[in-house]
Amino acid sequence: MIHRLDSTRFEQLKASGDLPSPRGVALAIMRLTQQDDVSMAELTRVIRSDPAFVGRLVKAANGIVAMTRRPVVSVQEALMVLGLPAVRTMALGFSLLSDHRKGSCHGFDYQAFWAGSLAIALAMQVLAQRKRAGAPDELFSVGLLARVGELALATLYPGDYAQVLSEQRRYPELRLSDLEHRAFAMTHLDLGAAMLLDWGLPGLLVDAVRLHETPERSGSLPGSRDYVLVHLLALATQIAELCMAAAADHAQLFAALCAGAKRLDLVPGELVNVCEQVARQWVEWCDSLQLRHAAPPDFAALLGSGEAAAAPPVAVPQPCSDAEPVHKSAAAPAAAEELRILVVEDDAALRAQLIGLLAEAGQRVCEAADGRAGLERALEMQPHIMLVDWAMPQMDGMELIRALRATRVGRGIYILLLTEHEEDERLIEAFEAGVDDFLGKPLKPRLLSARLRAGLRVVRLQQELERDREEIRHFAAELAVSNRRLQEVALTDALTGFPNRRYAIDRMQQEWQAATRSGRPLSCMVIDLDDFKQINDRHGHDAGDEVLRAIADALRSALRGQDVICRTGGDEFLVICPETELNAALVCGERLRAAVDALHRVVAGEHLRLSISVGVAMREAEMVDLDALIKRADQGAYRAKQQGRNRVITVQHAAGGARS
Template sequence: MSPPLDSTRFEQLRASGDLPSPKGVALAVIRLTRQQDVTIAELARVISADPAFVGRVIKAANGLVAFERRPVASVHEALMVLGLPAVRTMVLGFSLLSHYRRGACRAFDYNRFWSSSLASALAAQVLAERTRAGAADELFAVGLLAHVGELALATLYPAEYDLVLESTRKPGAAPLLELEGAQFAINHCELTSAMLEDWGLPKVFLDAVAQVDAPATVPAPEGSRARRLLHTLAAASRVAEICVAEESARPRLAAALFAESSLGVERECLVTDCQRIAGLWVEWCSMLQLDPPAPPNFANLAESGPISIAAGNPGPVAQAGSKEQIPAKQPNHPEPDGPAVEEAPANSPRALIVDDEPRTRGSLRAVLEQAHYEVHEAGNGREGMERALELQPQIMILDWNMPELNGPDLVRALRQTRIGQTIYMILLTHSDDDEHLVEAFEAGADDFIAKPLRPRILAARLRAGQRVVRLQQEVEREHEEIRHFASQLAVTNRRLHEAALTDALTGFPNRRYAIDRIQQEWSAAQRWGRPLSCMIIDLDNFKQINDTRGHDVGDEVLRSAADALRSALRGQDVICRTGGDEFLAICPETDLARALVCAERLRNALDSLSLQVGDAKVVISASIGVAMRESWMQDVDALIKQADLGAYLAKQKGRNCVATVQKTGDSRNEPVAAE
């Protein structure tokens, strides 16, 4: 078992500067909501600076109000309905969608990722109304960000992640999480959890997101909020898979969803909820300019009857991180993630004209096309904002006076985004007086042109702008090389850190990791009042094997013993090699009686081993001491000492047995053997 993600690794990734993060208005909202005395009016004023966020937040609020209430019509009302925590996380998700709608990782389907994330968000919100696992608005935000680690890896390592995703589609390929860990020394689940923690999400959500892929293995108490939350998010993820899956795969996925009883929701209610989710999903995808597949008809899928999950070709599913992968997007047929945009030739810079006068746009287009630009147009400031974020042009020419959003305000809004910071912006103005020009430059414009247009002057200023753009691109290439070097160094450091915590011979975590881990489990058991047990596993007669057979045979005995212990261990337990022939097993959520049963299973696994050395066989066995945390124990050392005494007692009783010096249910007692 590999050590958990350490904060140093995440800090290295964050320091690279490429980790997906909130920008502009979203960053201001997050900072503002962290202040204890922030008012709804202040927050509404900040959000109102971005028209796109206004519409999305109001729509999210209207999805929560009761039918008999009038619809929410203002940001202030939306904030009253949603609450500050949900708004913070929701705006964060929308910010990432706006700025990371596309990227350089070819095999990562950005449009599909966001379509699936949106379906997961809506499903979590709707299902929360049934399960009462949490506030519906908060679960919307959590569902939207539940797989952000996949996006982060595609952003940080586009070329390398492309190869990883391609590898998962080969027959017999290892699971995606395993391939990610080998390539980047971190997987997308670990990265998601670290990012959400960094953004301030509550721990109960972090735990649920980290375990959503395998909810059945989580030892949360039945009926607890943590369990309901986990199963709600897991069901939301399944609904999202169905939404973005190919038509042929949907019946199989729906059969698994409707067969699941852990939600505690009747089948008819679940079908109704899924139909509602599909309708909301279509509306939201349209508003966010996503291009999803045709929505599923959950009523028909439910009526199609149970389908064997093992039968047939499963077909693709939703996300890059799913166990069943979507096919790689063909480079010659990219899927759109917004309005259709023609592909630019590789050597042609893109230019965007934003002006409400068709004649002016035509004049500008003629000059730009003569300079071999790929030219796009927008007729007002709002459309210009959307087109700029979508096209990512190198140069923009904007009129000063436009409907909906004027030129200076559009420049300011774009400069708050990551994409807008690199665009060379030229403002068209009817006046060239000093105050007018100062206002243009203070808004963030790079240059200005006074009307009426003079083609030669415009062409000369375009050439000057292109020189600036080329310099920026050269600087960015140099930064990219530095970031790539830094990321490779971070991966190397992570692997060195893992090596420092791993026993090279057996592959088990070493003593250093064991002490840290059992201390963590001790603190958790103490905090929540849950049982914790441990075992000392001491191989019998190992010194004699080393002395008579040699150290190479001793090493082979250790490797064989480790393999046997690994195969017999429960999923929740951790086993470490703490000495030459000694292992420590940590058993969270386990009382003494169950720990003794588990120890006996480990002893049997070792007892069935034999190693052929020449003409002779080397028999392998172990003496195992078991102990459980009790109220009188002051620290971890007391627990380990009790297990050590149990191992000593087992050896006294003739070896190859299990023993404890405790009795089940006693708070403190004299040493008593128990096999």
Template sequence: MQNLIDIKRFEQLKGTGELPSPRGVALAIIRMTQVEDVSMGELARVIRGDPAFVGRLIKAANGLVGHERRAVVSVHEALMMLGLPAVRTMALGFSLLSNYRKGACTAFDYTRYWSSSLLMALAMQALARPVRAMAADEAFSVGLLARIGELALATLYPVEFGRILTAVRHSAGVRQADLEREAFALDHCALSAAMLADWGLPEIVIRAVRHFEQPATARLRENSREHALVQSLVLSRAVAQICLAEESEHAALMPAMLRLAARLGVSREHFVAACDRVASDWVEWGRLLQFETHAAPRFEMLAGLGEQGETAAPAAGAEFAQAADASAPAAPDAGAQPGSLRVLVLAADVAERQRLRQALEQDRLTVFEADSGSQGIEAVVDLQPHMLLVDWQLQDIAGIDVIRSLRETRLGRTIYMLLLIPSEDDFLLEKVLDAGADDFVARPFRPVLLASRLRAARRMVGMQLELEREREEIRRFAAELAISNRRLEEVAMTDALTGFPNRRYALDRLQQEWIAVTRNLRPLSAMIIDLDGLKQLNDAHGHDVGDMVLRQCADALRGVLRAQDVICRTGGDEFLVICPDTDLGAACHCAERLRAAAEALRIETGGPQLRITVSIGVAARDGRTGSLDALIKCADRGSYLSKQRGRNRVSALQREADGD
């Protein structure tokens, strides 16, 4: 009944047209990915229309790069790595981040909201591999959008929602969700779930987002995939809270995080390393997204403090501590141990399943059961067990066929499988091994023999997990190395004084644009900008003042350029502007704006206030500029002509030759 009320209320809110929604290129991406026959090339062309999204997409893809792969550097590679569903959701999330950085709700901290959401995204991505609740690329987007309902309420009801946030901060024991339901007929969790459903996210994600802030209300089966997803969201939000909390609160928040990580089967070592990586990536993402971050806590040190004993959780962490404890099972199975290996038993006979369970639990394994092949395959997808013990004949299918089917899947290839066979017949054993089973247990099984087989299985699974941890370390090192390489590439392509791309980048980019316009017969223009009298300023006031002039003039030029234009510093007092899809008339109009911006600039030096002007030459690709060199030379001669005619002007030789 409550869900029906929530849906009806959401439809009313959606009808206002004021809910946060994607715009521009992101909206085009979302629409294109809903078309079945869309090509990667078409999608890549649309994505390249938003350079900011290009950078974010490639960075997200590099978060998934394995040790055997080089860093992703192109849009096409990122699309192949992430897949269309993840790209669609990322476009949605980053569009909302770009367009809703600020708002009218004064009590809602927009910067903290997005910073927390980004931390949740990175934490969900880091937890995806060890927890295996969902793919890492999807997990990033789910973390980023899990609390979108709060942003929506701040957008729809800035005054009323602000009063609720203020009341929650100043009144102990008041629950935000209760006040929201009273004021708006639904809370932000329900609104988040409804918005994600409307955007086409999977049902399991919608349910997890609906309940992760109050996991006890979900009534989920322990160790199910949905249960793991809810707990991952709880833990991801805790990572975000501890990164944003005051230093005095860190030690009190850590113990609950370690408990929940253990319940998810994530070792302390892996979890702490993942948290440190999340904190490092958060700072990198902050630079890319242009919002302020700060030095995150060192989780290795906090983990040591957390093991010494738990103190009372501060107010900022009380909500998480309650959610973490609420997500814990009330009465865990006797065999269940934090981080223990999961075993799925598929057998038709109830009594035999019980005997197998007893033997397995004595070996401290966490046991799950199913009596048919169809249920077993569903349970494998849901539980993602480490080991599988299958009876020779199930209710609906032969056990050997279950093993054969699972071995054809990516998930099934990682599971250690034992088959319970009628006897140690050589013909049966050959069939067992051919089907892909790792080992067998003959009937009637003896507990001692089963224990021996399990020891071998545990060694093999342990080696697989250790190998995965080593691979994760290599992936982490490769990711760090890729970041370092990209930084070196950026340094090699960037002018340190102005932050503009340098001459090397300019020539490479101009070559790319030339090839593109030659193939597609689109217009292309270029400008050469010379600062007038910079040498005289340097001689009169010194090079420090000259650097101030360059920096402030560069900022003024950047401020009036169009989004598609690329400006580079190619020499001491020279800039090159690349204008894709721009004819000569439009380029001259743009150049005049640049000239006027420089002329209007008042340069602050801490001493005298200086003025500067620029001389600009403009050229466009046509029959007279049949090569890239000819285009640049034509623009350069235009700049020289502007200086000859008294400076502070725009000249285009092609326009003058045509008599314009």
């Protein structure tokens, strides 16, 4: 059954602040891309402030231009390849990945979730290039976020969702979405679709996300775009499942995958090529993002052992189109970085002679018989060097060169003009049009070789320069990451892993200002460890450190998702509770107290009873600054100790007044 989430309920979930949402640079990118007049320079500046996202953006762009263009190496090129909508959605997806690598839902495998989402994204990208169902960059983003509803449920209801997942593992014949609907009156599909619509994804793509787990119920007409999108996402999900499955399940999953591929007219051999391409990129992505992944299956072996083995694998397309062959010497060794040369010549005999000479030198050579075909081929394959005849039908050499130099792709090509005109004025015209060198007709093989060597030197120098730039960019990115890690170390308590006092004051100030602007509640807790000095004095500081770590783990496990706990002193902690009323904060404090009270530690044969005293306070209108709020919470902790320790106290008026 297909469900739709009531808009009122979604707004309530959204208002809670617990739904996964973009932060930092991703939020800035999303806001910028919503503006009609945003400049590429401004967007590039914002993106460059996050070196990790820069790397992922460039990697995603190269996944799209692979085999058709030279690699993307800059943010601006990536923006041109991907476009603003895709960049916006990728920023969102990778922001969620960074912020939700782990969480409090113990039954939810966060690593497997993101590894699977990446596999779906890459499969969507590759399938989009094959089936032309949409922009590959846009479908990459849809695949990355297709399962975001599962992450949202794990974040909103960690304990309950863990039980749902446990039940689904016990009874695999039950559909996860049915169990979710029974537990929460909504499913990951309808919650995810509501989130994607709220983030601005097109309705057609959102419908594909909502329906892809039951594509047979979509009601779309075969061949229509919505039919293709739904089945494309369903097939991408199957590919991801196969990549991550145990070896014992490979054969069964591959048979189901072949059945799904038939709905999109993908023959088994072509499907294998898709899967192998996805698997290669998936392993690279997971390694770069430090995500755990399984070893992908041998798809060719699965095909050979299955019923679909009758169809031979389809060769992966080369940069030149099928209409024109790739010429390369069989004896030529494979170069570390092979140069691409395009010959544009209408004389078939001369074209064959040029191709023969170049292929003997071990170069990769493509050809075009007129200027218009040469322009299309150049934009498609992005050659390093072009040999262009001046006089040709359709479009002569000068028109071709001017058209190329007007494009970003064409400006970097080394162009050698073939001409019978060697008058000074004609050659000056050619150089002004953008020619790098010329060669007179009839052809002189030794002179051609010399001119090509000169061109190759220029191309190699350009490549070395680009590699140097890439190394500098890589070093700058590593330096930025190192600086960020150093900053994290400076703000982190080494013993407990909690943020330290410096971070606590900065974060408290931020939350105070936000609460002041919005009028929403803000509470905090001061936690003192009871009799901790006696543990240190009696058993030594090593035992004290062990007790501190155990208490920190207990506090961490009992905290809500939005709360922030910091170690502000030797045995003192501060908990910041945004958008929390006093009574709710008291309930949270009691949960923390109970978690520590349940701990049992034996040190040097002595059973230690561990407990904490908790003071709770909420921001009030008459409080002048955050110090007043913290002081109220500190007074509560002091009173808790006076009243016998191991209790939660507030000095403010609240229902119940105190808890112990």
